[in-house]
Amino acid sequence: MTASELPPLPRLPSREEARGRRPARKRALSREAIAAAALAIVDREGLDALTMRTVARYMGTGAASLYAHVASKDELLELVIEQVIGEIELPGEPDPERWQEQLKELARTIRTVFSRHRDLARASFARIPLGENGLRGTDWMIAVMRAGGLPDQVIAYACDLFPLYVTAVCYEESLYGAETSTEDIAQFFDGMRHYFASLPPDRFPNVVSLAGPLTAGDFEGDDRFEFGLDVLLRGVAAMANQAR
Amino acid sequence: MTASELPPLPRLPSREEARGRRPARKRALSREAIAAAALAIVDREGLDALTMRTVARYMGTGAASLYAHVASKDELLELVIEQVIGEIELPGEPDPERWQEQLKELARTIRTVFSRHRDLARASFARIPLGENGLRGTDWMIAVMRAGGLPDQVIAYACDLFPLYVTAVCYEESLYGAETSTEDIAQFFDGMRHYFASLPPDRFPNVVSLAGPLTAGDFEGDDRFEFGLDVLLRGVAAMANQAR
DNA sequence: ACCTGAACACCGTTCAAGT
DNA sequence: ACCTGAACACCGTTCAAGT
Secondary structure: OOOOOOOOOOOOOOHHHHHOOOOOOOOHHHHHHHHHHHHHHHHHHOHHHOOHHHHHHHHOOOHHHHOOOOOOHHHHHHHHHHHHHOOOOOOOOOOOOOHHHHHHHHHHHHHHHHHOOOOHHHHHOOOOOOOHHHHHHHHHHHHHHHHOOOOHHHHHHHHHHHHHHHHHHHHHHHOOOOOOOHHHHHHHHHHHHHHHHOOOOOOOHHHHHOHHHHOOOOOOOOHHHHHHHHHHHHHHHOOOOOOO | OOOOOOOOOOOOOOHHHHHOOOOOOOOHHHHHHHHHHHHHHHHHHOHHHOOHHHHHHHHOOOHHHHOOOOOOHHHHHHHHHHHHHOOOOOOOOOOOOOHHHHHHHHHHHHHHHHHOOOOHHHHHOOOOOOOHHHHHHHHHHHHHHHHOOOOHHHHHHHHHHHHHHHHHHHHHHHOOOOOOOHHHHHHHHHHHHHHHHOOOOOOOHHHHHOHHHHOOOOOOOOHHHHHHHHHHHHHHHOOOOOOO
16 A cells, blocks of 8 residues: 555646755655544545644644645545546456456446445545556556557547546536435536426527436436447547547 | 527526525526627726726626626636537538548637637536537537437437537637747746756656657647547547447 | 725744753 | 644635625
């Protein structure tokens, strides 16, 4: 679990860089404890409740004490996300016969894992996972797509595109928070259908006539999510024998 | 531009609903002025600088005064986003011969428009555009895909999927903020390639060997973005003659 | 009816002072 | 060397009091 063997992470230059700020010495144990506390708070009360102060209170200290082990709230989030990515179990050995299905399996697992942690996906989105666990996943994806016989550049771009899609969906879905009941969501979709259906047909003829399908896909099921996976895999598969 | 002719928007129930809060009477002119000020601040200093206080200062009042015209900061953001969506010019009449290219054109335009407004995409992501301008775009997309002969449910899901992809990319790209120079980005990608290349090959063999392609796609050009568009369109096109 | 100063209940982060 | 109380410079939103 230690990142000590990995080379230092590449970063965009930050403003503080100039005035020679040294990263504080940190004890591995405490970093993990802080990350665990942070995740517990997210799981219990959601991302908005995650505050340097709430984490500190959870651990019986003041917020300032955390900065001895963690450089910023952003670094703390990175820690929490890396840990959650670690929960993702990869499907089995890459199988040339089933590479598409295996990629879908991974996507479904990622979605499941994030759904266990409230709206953490919101913080995870748009972060390149360069830690151990993220790399493990990327390495596996490459292996699977190589088994599928895809060209290198297609594989490389797809390694961005798949997680982008999955985490974007997770982000969206996390907005129907834990406090929003299934009925509330159903009613919201119902309301949206009625809204679309009652729009002026001269101005939005297609939206009006497609009100039903636009608001279909029960959010209990996975129709929308599976549709996106299908599209991505068919699209990528179509690039199997092609220079790009 | 007025939404007065549209039916009321469907919403998820909010906590305040219970205690019977009335939406304040608002003067259309001031709402627009506030939205214009907000957009000006975003354009000049970025989304983080957009604050009820900065908007108020910009207009020569206190923050509290804004609440006579706008229910919350979130509503203000919605206003700003609707206005920016209005900047998106739709490609011409749907053409059955060119429907795929036309959809790509729209995607490129959306990306261009958002790139004009700093990191506003961050706020726009995961919002369903139910206003005039968003509906206009959705109606057009449906028309184009109908010209392409796609099944209704495929069209409906694709109306979610395309904007999801485009805004997700915009979100990501907005993280390389205006203050990050092209060289900084190039160096970051360089650093990432070296990072991948210097990982332990026994643990991450595929990442190591694919370090080049993984970090390819100059961010000046649009390779990555175009790859995603290609995948989406090939995938959706593959569903043309299929029950779903 | 509209506007607003002041306040409330928060933030992330810093830093001098303690142990 | 590590920890922390207090402070700094902010937030979104409310509300009593003004006009």
